[in-house]
Each structure stands twice: as structure tokens, then as C-alpha cells.
Amino acid sequence: MEYNNEYNLDLYPKKLRWKEGDLNATRTTMWSGPGCHEGCQVIFYTDDDGKLVKVEGDPNSPFNQGRLCMRCLELPELVNHESRLKYPMKRARDERGQDTWERVSWDEAYDIICENVRKFQQESGPESIISMIGTGRNVSQVIAHNQYANFGGPDLTLCFLSGDSCMLPRTALCYVVMGNQWVADMSQFRENRYEKDEDWVVPECIVLWGTNPVVCNSDAFLGHWIVEAMKRGSELISVDPQLTWIGSRAKYWLRLRPGTDAALALGMMNVIINEDLYDHEFVEKWCFGFDQLKERVQEYPPEKVAEICWIDKDLLIEASRFYAKAKPSTIQWGLAVDMSKIGTQTALAIADLAGITGNIDNPGGNILIDQAGGLEFGYNSGIEYLKEGMVEKRLGNSKYNLKKYGFTASSQSDAILDAIDTGLDEKGDPRPVRMLWIQSSNPITNMGQDAPRIYRAMKKVDFICVIDMFMTPFASACADLILPCAMSNERDCVRVWFDPIRSLTKTGSYYEAKEDEQIMIDLGHRLSPELWPEWVQTPRDYMNWRMQNAPECRYDSMEELEDAGGWHYHPFRYFKHEKGLLRPDGQPGFNTVTGLYELAPVLFDSWGDDPLPFYEEPPSSPYSTPNLAEEYPLVLTTGKRSFEFFHSEWRQADTTSRELHPVPYFDIHPDTAAKYGIAEGQWAWIENQMGKCRQVARYNSTLDPRVISTEHGWWFPEKQAAEPELFGVFDCNPNNLIPMGENGPSGYGAPIKCSIAKVYPSTSENMATENQPTYQVTRGSGYTHGPSHKTDTPSFYDGIK
Amino acid sequence: MARGDYGLMIDYRFCSGCHACEVACKKEHDLPRGDFGIRVLQHGPHETSDGVWEYDYVPLPTHLCDLCAARTAEGKLPSCVHHCQAGVMVYGPVEELAAKAKKAEATTSAQMVIYPR
Known part of the structure; x- marks a missing residue:
């Protein structure tokens, strides 16, 4: 465009490192965490001690073209944050929820993990160990490979996200319709x-x-x-x-x-x-x-x-x-x-x-x-190491055809939660869940529906290990061992998510925080040495090993990719179906049963499922549950995004993100707010038959007056970690109001953005400590409920003591 | 460089309100909490009487803005301009900016040329 920014490219050499004044510039890619789904190309400026001083966008980048969002720009705030996890820590199982962590060495941490893994493998089979991930970022390949090769269990899942309701429903469907x-x-x-x-x-x-x-x-x-x-x-x-x-x-x-x-x-x-x-x-x-x-x-x-x-x-x-x-x-x-x-x-x-x-x-x-260079760096990494018959044991698989017939790379969290609660799988057979490995997820804050139920279910699991950057509400409430992980700028890594393939170059480290890859490698040599070449000792070795084993990948090492400029675009061709580029047999068409773009997938038909799209009312709505809607007249949608945050990240009180966005807001039409006596800027309660939470009212006249919209991911790191405060995690969480296990015929999808609720203003009485959701959940049995929440009978959640 | 020789041109038709300029500036100038060298102002969303929804953002430099004198002396762009995600900020001599704004008149853009205080 005529007026686009004109960078002076002489100042931005296309090489890996250079010196600018007192600072060292490294030209690389940002991913996570903290991060997002992108992979913007950045310049990390570090001092001679390796401390990250500032971040700028790389003007040579075809991807982000020099531009950068506010979170990468404020990245040094979190990278250098005093409250980051510095060392591995353990806590006695009966002290979950208390701030009684004890620092341990990495060797001791690994010993604790290996001892538990071997014990559960022996007593209950490897399927009693489940790995759970947050949103897909550059831990996807690590957590999968670690689960399948080192632990040997078949279950990898998005951490209590009901119905895998983030991209996976669309992806699975696309593979049925178009084979891509x-x-x-x-x-x-x-x-x-x-x-x-x-x-x-x-x-x-x-x-x-x-x-x-x-x-x-x-x-x-x-x-x-x-x-x-x-x-x-x-x-x-x-x-x-x-x-x-x-x-x-x-x-x-x-x-x-x-x-x-x-x-x-x-x-x-x-x-x-x-x-x-x-x-x-x-x-x-x-x-x-x-x-x-x-x-x-x-x-x-x-x-x-x-x-x-x-x-x-x-x-x-x-x-x-x-x-x-x-x-x-x-x-x-x-x-x-x-x-x-x-x-x-x-x-x-x-x-x-x-x-x-x-x-x-x-x-x-x-x-x-497809994925760049034929590299599988996603949820199927390492799946070849699973023993025969293991994949079939995935929780929820037998119940849903899409999953049973392989259109999935994950297990269904709803089925896993049921198994934890009941000790049974979906067929009613015994299925103990003994250990959870939770890497980069904070499910009671953010990702899991019916957060109070998840919190309670965790008490039934023998051993929970969390790998994260900060002490999170989930770790504080539920973990027995917590491992500090490195941030994006502290990792050597290759990014594959579509195209281009990109390299991430390590520029520093923080206390004893380790790369997720390092943890996987160290555990691999301890738990399943036969699956790990002796020479694969560092994250860089791991990346090189993976690249060398991918025949289509033209790079054999991270160094080659770094030398080539840090990214590589593979040829992209249009109209691939006309050119025979989609099917393994090289014939024109799509990689589907019929070779065609299946508007009515024959697989659905053959499974006895409706092959055509249809509409069905949400399980709770003004029309499907009219009686309930008399009590809860508003349509509730959740998860409104803001520039300042990525899910539950960036909530630390001293960040620029919190400066710009200090409290959770829910959007409400001014007429609706007036009707219920709520003023703009006032805390208000949002409640339905499942539970309640509170957020600050923000007028939004663009909404239908019958709809309110809430934010997700809120916790308050400035509050105490120990219960009953627990960083205020349930207080503002709309997932108190959303069920688990309300999934469609495919097992994918859940009514996370389409529920119902009522709103009412905060008062000094209803804002008292004993009325706060976090207190009610951790000190009582707040928001437990029977099957009544699935009926059209106005029934308040029970069990508040 | 005399005051007013250089300025910023903003295409506020396409400013998405993403705060990148604000944070880029805070980091470049190491500004404490509460201080900004540039602020994104918001108008709307507001439905006018003719049924049109107005919803605009426009970044406004404060007295703390020095148009990144240190950066521009090196030949770099001001940090806000460098990082603007929507690519709607242009730095340059005001005469050139005015000419560019005039040229952009024919498009769907909406230009504003700013001389920081």
C-alpha cells in the first residue's frame, strides 16, 4: 500500500544475531508461553547476562511484517517476573490447597515421577496415566510424545475442555468432508x-x-x-x-x-x-x-x-x-x-x-x-510408540463414531472426568485414573467447564504433576508436584503449524526452569530408554532427531534452518484437487471415501449418523427450557477475548495488561442493565441453575438486550495461593455456569457459548466472603448438583453449606 | 529538526484499537504505570440517527511523545509506527504526510495528520 510503514532494512540484517550498542539482538520466532497461536518473528534484545530487555517485531518477516501485539511488546515483564516458578516443588498429598510447598532438586522430582509412573503402570496399567494440555502451542508435540513414549497411556486431551470444543470439532469434520x-x-x-x-x-x-x-x-x-x-x-x-x-x-x-x-x-x-x-x-x-x-x-x-x-x-x-x-x-x-x-x-x-x-x-x-514439511509436531507425535490395543482404550472412544474410527488425536475430556468421578469407563468397565500430567493448562481457571466439579474430582486422583510458568490456581489446589518450565525465549525449538516451518532460538534461562522438551527427554532416558537414542540429550538434539526422521523435511538440523533465515515456506499450490495433489494415489479429487468434497459425508451415513447438517436448540435456552428461562431469562455467552490477555495468562497485577484491563468485564445492553438495577462499572452476579460468578458490568448497546457476554480466564495472582482464597479463582469464572458432558452426537462440541443466566447487582451482603464462589467451593460443596441441571425444572444448585 | 517538521499520519478507518502503539511507547521510553506517550481513544460503538454504527479508534500522542527522537536518529521508525498491527501509522515530514493524506482521499481511508505537542 501507498502508506505502509517503510522500515530501513539496512538496520535489520537477515541473520541470527548481531550487536546493537550494549545489547545483543537475536532474530527468531516467538511462540509460547506466555504466548498465543501465532509465531510472530521477533527480535529479542538481551543484555550480556542473557536477561531479556526488549522485544521488537522483525521487519523482514513475511508473517507479521515487523508488527507486534502488545503482549509480545510487554514480554520482559513476565519473563523477568519475580513470582515465576524457579525450582521444582513438592507437597504432601493431604496438604493440597495449602501453601506448604517444599523445594526439591530436579533429580528428586524425576524420582518422584518415575516411582509413581512405574507403580501405576504395574498396578493399573499405563492407561491409568493421562496427560492434559492447554490450548495447542509449542508443547503439543512434547506432551504427546511424552505421554505415548514415556508413560505409555493412550489418553491425551485438552484439559477438561468439554467436547474438545476448540478447533478440533472443525478439524475432525473437515477431514471427513475434504480429507484436509x-x-x-x-x-x-x-x-x-x-x-x-x-x-x-x-x-x-x-x-x-x-x-x-x-x-x-x-x-x-x-x-x-x-x-x-x-x-x-x-x-x-x-x-x-x-x-x-x-x-x-x-x-x-x-x-x-x-x-x-x-x-x-x-x-x-x-x-x-x-x-x-x-x-x-x-x-x-x-x-x-x-x-x-x-x-x-x-x-x-x-x-x-x-x-x-x-x-x-x-x-x-x-x-x-x-x-x-x-x-x-x-x-x-x-x-x-x-x-x-x-x-x-x-x-x-x-x-x-x-x-x-x-x-x-x-x-x-x-x-x-497441511503441516509444514510433513512434520507431525502435533497431538499425534510419538503415537507410534503406543503398544498395540492401547489406542482403542481411549476414554470416550467407543461411544463416538468419529473418535472410534480415528478422526481424532485426543480423548474426550468429558469421558475422562466421568472416569475420575466413577472409576468406570463409558462402557461401565473399571478404569482407575491414578495420575494426571498437566502441562501448560490451568483448567479450573480457564479451560474446564463446571470448574467446581473438576476441582472436586481431582481429590480422587492419586498423583497430579503440573508443569507451568507460575503457581496457578489449579496447581495450588490440586498438584502434588510442580515443575517450572522455560518461556518461549528460553527454548530451542522448531515450530510447525501449517507453514512456514520456523526456528526458535534460546536467548537466556531463568533459575532452574527447564524446557518442556528437556523434561520429556530426561524422563525418556529414565522411563523408556529403549525409545530414546543416547545422543538425544538436549532440546536441540530432539529437534534435529525429529527433523532427520521426517523424509519430507528438507532440514536435518535446527542450525540449518537458523542459517537459512529462521523460516522456510514450502511451495503452496492452489486447486490441489484438480492436480492430484491431495490423494495418496495421486488421482484428482479429495482424500475422502468418494474422492469428492462430501456435503453429506458417507462415513456419517454408514455409521448411522445423520449425514447432513441440522440445527438443534442449545440444551438450555428460552425455547428448549422455557420454564428454566423464566428464572434465567438471558442468553449467556462466554469467553469474550481482549487484547490484553491470552486465556489465563497475563493476569499478574503489575503487568501492563492488568494496567489496561484491571478487572473482568461482562457486556450488557444498557436497557437490560437498567431493568435489573445494574450500573456501568458495578460488580454484578451472573447466575443459573449450575452456579454463579461475578464480573463488572460494561454497557454494550450493540448486543441484543436478551444477551449478555462474559470474559473467561480470570484469577487474581495478587491474592493468596492457599485455600480458601485460591487466587479468587471461582469468583469470576463463568465456567461455574456451564456443564460438562452435554455433547452432541459426534462427541465434539459443548454449549459453552450458548447458555442461559440471570443477572443481579452486587450488594455488601452478597459480596461477603461466605457468598464468594471460591469460598463456597473450597470451604463448602458449592455448586454440586445432580441430574436436575439437565431438566427444565427451575432448581437452584444445592449443597452450599 | 524544528518542532512541527515531523509528525504522524493516522488512518483511523483501519485502527483496530489493539494497544500495540501504547505498549511499544511505554517500553521504548520506560514509562511508569499510568503514563503513556500515546493513547488510543475510542468513539462508539454508537448508532447514529441514520442507522450507521460509528466505532472508531484513534491514537493520540501525549506530551511525553518525542516521536522517538533516539530511534529516528538511528534511522529506525518510532516504536509505535514500527509495531502498529493495522499498519495505519506513518511517520514523516508533515508536508509529505499531508500529500499522502490527500492522495488517500480517493480510497476508503480516513486520514488524520498529527503534529505532536
């Missing part, structure tokens, strides 16, 4: 971006479906790429219950009721098919199941859909026409797609929408992408 996965094309897989890439086309229409990309930057997609496309003429459709900043620039804003996304997509297809706006050529040549789909969408006329979604019928029709007629159109979808009970069906509806308009693997459309 798609993402909106912003020229991100080419080194020359935007108009410098002669093949790329500016999307005429970009649909932001359940995502606020500039804030959330989810799934290796840098949200501001959308802004670049907008500057180049892209028009937007925003599908969002609230008007986001980027939505305010949209041509169409579809303010749908949370959880009704599938109905909307079906309604759009109704318009597009019935008005003959679909792509005949693509459908006839490459799609399977169009006739069935055409019949199904007749059940979703615009009038009906408008009523379900609380949107204007004409707006729905106009937006559908615009999406279908624009060439190319692309969809960037987000978490909201996963976070309903019918997450899979919602994803199918949206995948079908893209399919019938032919926006598949075309420039500026939805492009299919």
Missing part, C-alpha cells in the same frame, strides 16, 4: 504477501464467522491480515452476537443469537440453492451429496431461520446473495462454531456453504493446508 482442513486465504502461505504474490486474489467477500480476528488471532491466523485485505477492497460479513470493531466495517452484520450458527448457515444455503446462486460446476464435478443437502435446506426457509437466530430475514437473504455472488468469497471461522452442542453439525453446515459456492482451494477462498 481449510483456512481463509490471506496469502499467508507464500513468502511474498498480498499483491507481491502473483497468484493471490483479494477476496471480494470475507465472512467472519464467530470470530473477532484482530483480538483473538486464533489457530495460526493473524487477525490483522484481514485488515490488510480490507485495505485492498475486501468486504466483510460479520456473524457475531455483538458488533466488534471489525464488524463495524462490515457490509453485513448478522447479529445472531449465540448457538444458532448452524441454522444460519442452513438458511443461507436455502437462499443460495433456491435462488440458483450456487457454483454448478464445482458442485457437479467435485461435490457429493448435493441433492440430499438441497432437500435438507428446504427445512430452513429464511423466515424460520430469522426467527431462530433473532436476525432480520431480509438481511439474511441479502448477505447470502452477496456471499454467493462475490468471487472469491472466503470464510474465516472461529471458536463459536465449536462451542455449541452441535459443533460438528455447525461446522458441516458452514463447510457445505463454502463447498456449494466453490470457494475451495481457490486463490482468495478457503484453501487446504
Whole structure:
């Protein structure tokens, strides 16, 4: 663009290290933690002691092009933070929740782990050991490899995230429909971006479906790429219950009721098919199941859909026409797609929408992408080491076809929680869960639904080891051993998540914090030496070993990649289905059963599942539970993102993040706030049949007055770690109000963003200590509930003592 | 360089309000809690009587802004401009900025040229 920043590139050499005044500059990639899903290229400035002084964006980067978000810019605050974990620490099992940690050496920590692992393997089988991860970052490959090779159990899961409701429902569905996965094309897989890439086309229409990309930057997609496309003429459709900043620039804003996304997509297809706006050529040549789909969408006329979604019928029709007629159109979808009970069906509806308009693997459309260099650095790392018959033991697998037949890289957390609670697997057979290995997750703060239930279930597990950067509420409440891990700038690592492959170069260390890779390697040589070459001793050795064993990877070592500039883009080709580039047999088509883009997957049909997308009301809603809705009249959505935080990270009171965002906010329409006597800036309670939490009211007149929107991930590191204070973890947690185990027919998806609640103002009485959720959960049995929470009978949670 | 020779041009049509400029500035100038060399101001979201939703951000330099004199002397961009995620900030001689703003008039952009105090 005419007015883009013009960096003086003479000052930014394309080499690994240089000196600038008193500081040492290292040009590398940031990932996590603290971090996010991206992998922005940065320059770390360190002093001669290796202390991180400042971080800047690398102007040579095709990925972030010199730009950087506020969290990387404030990174030294957390890297050098006094309250980081410095040493391994243990605590007696009967002292969980107390601040009675005792420092131990790494050798002692490893001894404790190995002793427990061997004992549980012997007494209850390796399947009694489960590893749990937070959101996918650069511990994904480590935790998987460690679980499968060193512990030998089959269960790896997103840490109590109900229905794996983050990207995995969409990914699993995409592999069924197209044998691959798609993402909106912003020229991100080419080194020359935007108009410098002669093949790329500016999307005429970009649909932001359940995502606020500039804030959330989810799934290796840098949200501001959308802004670049907008500057180049892209028009937007925003599908969002609230008007986001980027939505305010949209041509169409579809303010749908949370959880009704599938109905909307079906309604759009109704318009597009019935008005003959679909792509005949693509459908006839490459799609399977169009006739069935055409019949199904007749059940979703615009009038009906408008009523379900609380949107204007004409707006729905106009937006559908615009999406279908624009060439190319692309969809960037987000978490909201996963976070309903019918997450899979919602994803199918949206995948079908893209399919019938032919926006598949075309420039500026939805492009299919694999992992860089054929490297498996995800949740399947090391799965080849699992003993025969082990994968079949995955908890939840037998219950859900998608999982049973292999469209998964994880176990279902809901089934794991049930097993911990009951000692039984989903078939009713005994299944003791003896040990949890929790790496980079803080589930009672952030990721797990029904957080009080998770907290209580942990008491039944013999041994819990947490690997993290700080003492978290989960570790304080539940861990027996905690290991300090290195931050992103303290690790040698290779990043693989789509393209390009990137190197991360270590620039310093912090007390005794170790790289996650180092912990895995050290445990490997102790627990399963036959699976670990003697020479693999450091994280760098590990990366080199993995790269050498990947035939498609052109680099044999991290050093080669660093020397090549720190990243490598593999050739990206469009229309791969036409060129025979998707199937193992080299034939044109998609890597599916029929070789076609399956609008109605034959696998679903053969499993006896409905092969077509459908809409179903959320389990609690004004329509599915009208009686309950009389007590809890508002639709509750959760997990609104902000620039300052990434999940439960960055909450330390002295950070710039907390300076800019000191308290949790929930958004409420001013009319609704007035109705319930809540003033802006006032703490208010949000409550339903499951439990309650409190946040500070923030007026948002863009919401439907019947909808409120809450933030997630809040804890207060400035409070005491020990119970009953426990960093105030349950006080502001909307997951007190969301169930576990409400999953759709595929096992994927959960009603995390589409529940119901009521709100009422804080008073001095209801703000007393004994009324605080953290106190009620840790000192009483707050928010325990029987099956009544799944019925339409207004029944308050019981058990508060 | 005389005061007012250099300034910032902001395309506030595309400023996403991401705070990168604020934090980049705080770090460059080592500003204590509460101090900012630049602040992102917010207007809206507000529905005007004609049914249009207004929702704009615009970064406003404070008296603590020196347009990163130390950085620009080295040939670098001011830190806010360098890191602006939306790429909406331009640093340069004000005459050039004014000319660029005029040129951008024909696009969907909305330009503002600022001479910091």
C-alpha cells in the first residue's frame, strides 16, 4: 500500500544475531508461553547476562511484517517476573490447597515421577496415566510424545475442555468432508504477501464467522491480515452476537443469537440453492451429496431461520446473495462454531456453504493446508510408540463414531472426568485414573467447564504433576508436584503449524526452569530408554532427531534452518484437487471415501449418523427450557477475548495488561442493565441453575438486550495461593455456569457459548466472603448438583453449606 | 529538526484499537504505570440517527511523545509506527504526510495528520 510503514532494512540484517550498542539482538520466532497461536518473528534484545530487555517485531518477516501485539511488546515483564516458578516443588498429598510447598532438586522430582509412573503402570496399567494440555502451542508435540513414549497411556486431551470444543470439532469434520482442513486465504502461505504474490486474489467477500480476528488471532491466523485485505477492497460479513470493531466495517452484520450458527448457515444455503446462486460446476464435478443437502435446506426457509437466530430475514437473504455472488468469497471461522452442542453439525453446515459456492482451494477462498514439511509436531507425535490395543482404550472412544474410527488425536475430556468421578469407563468397565500430567493448562481457571466439579474430582486422583510458568490456581489446589518450565525465549525449538516451518532460538534461562522438551527427554532416558537414542540429550538434539526422521523435511538440523533465515515456506499450490495433489494415489479429487468434497459425508451415513447438517436448540435456552428461562431469562455467552490477555495468562497485577484491563468485564445492553438495577462499572452476579460468578458490568448497546457476554480466564495472582482464597479463582469464572458432558452426537462440541443466566447487582451482603464462589467451593460443596441441571425444572444448585 | 517538521499520519478507518502503539511507547521510553506517550481513544460503538454504527479508534500522542527522537536518529521508525498491527501509522515530514493524506482521499481511508505537542 501507498502508506505502509517503510522500515530501513539496512538496520535489520537477515541473520541470527548481531550487536546493537550494549545489547545483543537475536532474530527468531516467538511462540509460547506466555504466548498465543501465532509465531510472530521477533527480535529479542538481551543484555550480556542473557536477561531479556526488549522485544521488537522483525521487519523482514513475511508473517507479521515487523508488527507486534502488545503482549509480545510487554514480554520482559513476565519473563523477568519475580513470582515465576524457579525450582521444582513438592507437597504432601493431604496438604493440597495449602501453601506448604517444599523445594526439591530436579533429580528428586524425576524420582518422584518415575516411582509413581512405574507403580501405576504395574498396578493399573499405563492407561491409568493421562496427560492434559492447554490450548495447542509449542508443547503439543512434547506432551504427546511424552505421554505415548514415556508413560505409555493412550489418553491425551485438552484439559477438561468439554467436547474438545476448540478447533478440533472443525478439524475432525473437515477431514471427513475434504480429507484436509481449510483456512481463509490471506496469502499467508507464500513468502511474498498480498499483491507481491502473483497468484493471490483479494477476496471480494470475507465472512467472519464467530470470530473477532484482530483480538483473538486464533489457530495460526493473524487477525490483522484481514485488515490488510480490507485495505485492498475486501468486504466483510460479520456473524457475531455483538458488533466488534471489525464488524463495524462490515457490509453485513448478522447479529445472531449465540448457538444458532448452524441454522444460519442452513438458511443461507436455502437462499443460495433456491435462488440458483450456487457454483454448478464445482458442485457437479467435485461435490457429493448435493441433492440430499438441497432437500435438507428446504427445512430452513429464511423466515424460520430469522426467527431462530433473532436476525432480520431480509438481511439474511441479502448477505447470502452477496456471499454467493462475490468471487472469491472466503470464510474465516472461529471458536463459536465449536462451542455449541452441535459443533460438528455447525461446522458441516458452514463447510457445505463454502463447498456449494466453490470457494475451495481457490486463490482468495478457503484453501487446504497441511503441516509444514510433513512434520507431525502435533497431538499425534510419538503415537507410534503406543503398544498395540492401547489406542482403542481411549476414554470416550467407543461411544463416538468419529473418535472410534480415528478422526481424532485426543480423548474426550468429558469421558475422562466421568472416569475420575466413577472409576468406570463409558462402557461401565473399571478404569482407575491414578495420575494426571498437566502441562501448560490451568483448567479450573480457564479451560474446564463446571470448574467446581473438576476441582472436586481431582481429590480422587492419586498423583497430579503440573508443569507451568507460575503457581496457578489449579496447581495450588490440586498438584502434588510442580515443575517450572522455560518461556518461549528460553527454548530451542522448531515450530510447525501449517507453514512456514520456523526456528526458535534460546536467548537466556531463568533459575532452574527447564524446557518442556528437556523434561520429556530426561524422563525418556529414565522411563523408556529403549525409545530414546543416547545422543538425544538436549532440546536441540530432539529437534534435529525429529527433523532427520521426517523424509519430507528438507532440514536435518535446527542450525540449518537458523542459517537459512529462521523460516522456510514450502511451495503452496492452489486447486490441489484438480492436480492430484491431495490423494495418496495421486488421482484428482479429495482424500475422502468418494474422492469428492462430501456435503453429506458417507462415513456419517454408514455409521448411522445423520449425514447432513441440522440445527438443534442449545440444551438450555428460552425455547428448549422455557420454564428454566423464566428464572434465567438471558442468553449467556462466554469467553469474550481482549487484547490484553491470552486465556489465563497475563493476569499478574503489575503487568501492563492488568494496567489496561484491571478487572473482568461482562457486556450488557444498557436497557437490560437498567431493568435489573445494574450500573456501568458495578460488580454484578451472573447466575443459573449450575452456579454463579461475578464480573463488572460494561454497557454494550450493540448486543441484543436478551444477551449478555462474559470474559473467561480470570484469577487474581495478587491474592493468596492457599485455600480458601485460591487466587479468587471461582469468583469470576463463568465456567461455574456451564456443564460438562452435554455433547452432541459426534462427541465434539459443548454449549459453552450458548447458555442461559440471570443477572443481579452486587450488594455488601452478597459480596461477603461466605457468598464468594471460591469460598463456597473450597470451604463448602458449592455448586454440586445432580441430574436436575439437565431438566427444565427451575432448581437452584444445592449443597452450599 | 524544528518542532512541527515531523509528525504522524493516522488512518483511523483501519485502527483496530489493539494497544500495540501504547505498549511499544511505554517500553521504548520506560514509562511508569499510568503514563503513556500515546493513547488510543475510542468513539462508539454508537448508532447514529441514520442507522450507521460509528466505532472508531484513534491514537493520540501525549506530551511525553518525542516521536522517538533516539530511534529516528538511528534511522529506525518510532516504536509505535514500527509495531502498529493495522499498519495505519506513518511517520514523516508533515508536508509529505499531508500529500499522502490527500492522495488517500480517493480510497476508503480516513486520514488524520498529527503534529505532536
